[in-house]
Amino acid sequence: MLETYRTIKEDSIHETEIKKSRFICSLKRIESEEEAKAFIQSIKKEHWKANHNCSAYVLGDRQEIQRTSDDGEPSGTAGVPMLEVLKKKELINVAAVVTRYFGGTKLGAGGLIRAYSGAVADAVQQTGIVEGRLQQELYVSLSYAAWGKMENFIDLQQIAVKETQFTDQVIVLCLVNESTLEDFKHQVIDLLNGQVQFEEGVVRYHEQPIKEAE
Secondary structure: OOOEEEEEOOOEEEEEEEOOEEEEEEEEEOOOHHHHHHHHHHHHHHOOOOOEEEEEEEEOOOOOEEEEEOOOOOOOOOHHHHHHHHHHOOOOOEEEEEEEEOOOOOOHHHHHHHHHHHHHHHHHHHHOEEEEEEEEEEEEEEOHHHHHHHHHHHHHHOOEEEEEEEOOOEEEEEEEEHHHHHHHHHHHHHHOOOOOEEEEEEEEEEEEEEOOOO
16 A cells, blocks of 8 residues: 555636636546546536547556547647646546637647646646545543643644544544654653553544645
8 A cells, every 4th residue: 555645635627718718627536447437428428519528537556547538639739738737746546627618719739738738737726635644543542731741742743633532531643654653652652751541543544735836
């Protein structure tokens, strides 16, 4: 299993207009080629009056499966530029369909490449990217007297916290990378002079929004 992956935050639709042509980018998280193909067909059915419904998708932990379609646009001016955006942003398991309603002005090959790649890039930016990390859920139980120290430690180390319960004691559900789990435990034991208990929960991917570099 991957330690980390990147994908879009959620399914979305984003529209842009270039020289009176409408470019509508539909993004979807996918888990299989069948799902990707069904999504593309659903967009084509919805926008059957459109001039083109170009598509691209990446699938697999390392983008092993890559597919594109120019859907009638000049070869190489739509699907591949769309795919390149998904690859450059290191996304996995994402399908993109850009629907074009022709506005009467031809854009030329270079213009089409910029339009289709730009439509996907804008849609991804508007939607947002999340990074999934394979993390251990760890319940940390401690006294109220020790909570201040623990809270400062969590802030300083930037530990992700899923929830905090205040009952007869404080129980913090921390999300810790598997590779640093034992080190985390030792640090907390030292910090709290051993007055702490741990209970391991499940190991799963937890997604956090990330900000792309400008």
